[in-house]
Amino acid sequence: MSDQNEVPAVGGKSFTAVAINSASKAGEWIKTKLGNHTSLSLKYSAQDLVTEVDKGAETMIRNLVQTHFPHHSFLGEEGVEPGPEASDRALQSVRDAEYLWVVDPVDGTTNFVHGFPFFSVSIALAHKGEVIVGVVYDPIRDELFVAEKGKGAYVRGRRTQVSEEQTLRDSLLATGFPADPNYALPINMRGLQALVPQVRNIRSGGSAALHMAYVAAGRLSGFWEYGLNSWDLAAGALLVTESGGQVTDTKGNPYHLGVRHAAASNGHIHEAFVKVLEKAESDV
Numbered sequence: 001m002s003d004q005n006e007v008p009a010v011g012g013k014s015f016t017a018v019a020i021n022s023a024s025k026a027g028e029w030i031k032t033k034l035g036n037h038t039s040l041s042l043k044y045s046a047q048d049l050v051t052e053v054d055k056g057a058e059t060m061i062r063n064l065v066q067t068h069f070p071h072h073s074f075l076g077e078e079g080v081e082p083g084p085e086a087s088d089r090a091l092q093s094v095r096d097a098e099y100l101w102v103v104d105p106v107d108g109t110t111n112f113v114h115g116f117p118f119f120s121v122s123i124a125l126a127h128k129g130e131v132i133v134g135v136v137y138d139p140i141r142d143e144l145f146v147a148e149k150g151k152g153a154y155v156r157g158r159r160t161q162v163s164e165e166q167t168l169r170d171s172l173l174a175t176g177f178p179a180d181p182n183y184a185l186p187i188n189m190r191g192l193q194a195l196v197p198q199v200r201n202i203r204s205g206g207s208a209a210l211h212m213a214y215v216a217a218g219r220l221s222g223f224w225e226y227g228l229n230s231w232d233l234a235a236g237a238l239l240v241t242e243s244g245g246q247v248t249d250t251k252g253n254p255y256h257l258g259v260r261h262a263a264a265s266n267g268h269i270h271e272a273f274v275k276v277l278e279k280a281e282s283d284v
């Protein structure tokens with residue numbers, strides 16, 4: 001905070017306080033719009049949806065963040081052209097920023113559109129590429145998951161801790177069905193086919209950020225998905241590691257903002273988990 005640029009424009013709120021405030025305000029507003037959205041369009045594919053609520057929530061979060069930190073960079077899903085290449089380019093253009101907010105205003109838009117009550121607001125702050133604050137808010141359950149680098153992660157005022165399962169056999173995993181039908185979906189399906197018979201069961205709730213928060217809270221043993229974006233993963237990744245878990249790409253390499261094919265777990269099962277994914281990837 002020594003840099004003059006980092007002096008907040010309004011008040012002296014901490015990064016975490018601004019992240020929490022923005023996620024809660026946006027989440028409350030999103031909840032009032034459940035069942036009331038007025039526009040629905042497709043983005044990258046027939047499975048990639050956007051409503052005016054996604055855009056409105058992102059604008060709200062951007063305005064709140066910029067009121068406090070006008071010199072920080074901002075990467076929000078709705079400010080980026082659809083598709084993996086455009087997402088990569090957008091991240092590259094801001095990745096080295098001193099402070100970068102990485103935001104998914106509604107993670108789980110399909111659920112929001114259908115009234116399936118499992119979606120979240122995901123807000124992360126990265127300092128020189130390293131995530132230092134992560135907030136995932138579920139407005140339906142009013143659950144706010146908060147992590148600060150080196151200080152742990154919390155939900156409902158209690159420290160979150162990953163689960164204890166030691167083997168895939170005892171594990172409950174989650175995954176998603178990616179919107180990219182060309183690369184990510186088929187490869188994810190191969191992982192699914194390989195893992196189903198080896199684990200206790202697999203869920204697919206439809207919000208990557210909330211799945212990551214559930215791994216952090218010990219409600220899931222692990223989560224993986226191919227073809228995600230920085231805004232799906234950044235906040236959840238810090239939640240998981242600050243809760244004692246592990247986050248890598250699907251080959252076991254360390255997580256960073258550019259990771260798109262991600263595996264998160266309680267750590268105990270990680271090696272076995274990633275091994276199955278790697279084998280499924282290469283067994284074409």
Ligand code: IPD
Nearest residue numbers: 107108109176177178206207208
């Ligand atoms: C999607 C959700 C979903 C996952 C997709 C994501 P969106 O994000 O996280 O669970 O399977 O790959 O794109 O589009 O609702 O923000």
Ligand code: CA
Nearest residue numbers: 104107108232
């Ligand atoms: Ca998302």
Ligand code: CA
Nearest residue numbers: 077104106107
């Ligand atoms: Ca989204």
